[in-house]
Amino acid sequence: MNNSKAPIGILGGTFDPVHHGHLRLAMELASELRLAQVRLIPNGRPPHREQPGATPGQRAKWIRVATAEEPLLALDDRELLRDGASYTVDTLATLHADFPDNPLCLIMGRDVFAKLPSWHEWRRLFDYAHIVLIERPGLSATLAPEAAxxxxxxxxxxxxxxxxxxxxxxxxxAPPPLAISASRIRDLIANGHSPRYLLPATILDDIMDSKIYHSPNGEDY
Incomplete structure (x- = not known):
């Protein structure tokens, strides 16, 4: 890391697959907020959403490949190595133990923050980290009263x-707009369309070789 005392960004998600939207947001935040690093943490067993289509090993591999040449970004696979549901408060507790001298910045969209009171022991998140709230033009979410x-x-x-x-x-x-989503990439592949330039080429090649998101009715592009 370029500054041992600077905050560390924490960007969690299924990363199913990781794409340029994730990577560019992480780089923007590292630069604008003067972070020591942004650690991309793929969910193991996310309790609030459907389970990823790609395996833990595939998702970790893609992040490792995508961040290999950028020292400000790094894979953190601790949730994949832990048994049971992936609760963010537990992840932050272990990160705080590993990096006691660095403030932690948990990165999340406003739509996620709106539902924060439904999370496991959500108030304890503030004991371990700051929250960096991503605001996107045209995306609004009514906050739960406790979150507000x-x-x-x-x-x-x-x-x-x-x-x-x-x-x-x-x-x-509020980051610069970059409208890319993992669900859009999966839909394009399932329907036989190309998602090229939405994610790193090496990751797309690996996805196409494994046929992880292919639909039985879809055709290779």
């Missing part, structure tokens, strides 16, 4: 606050 109260109480507008306090701040960030 936390946003009001914890919002900060100065990047320095992320560096100078250990946890508990909510910082909102």
């Amino acid at each position: 109260a936390e946003l009001s109480a914890r919002s900060a507008s100065d990047i320095a606050d992320l560096h100078n306090s250990a946890s508990g701040i909510i910082y909102s960030y």
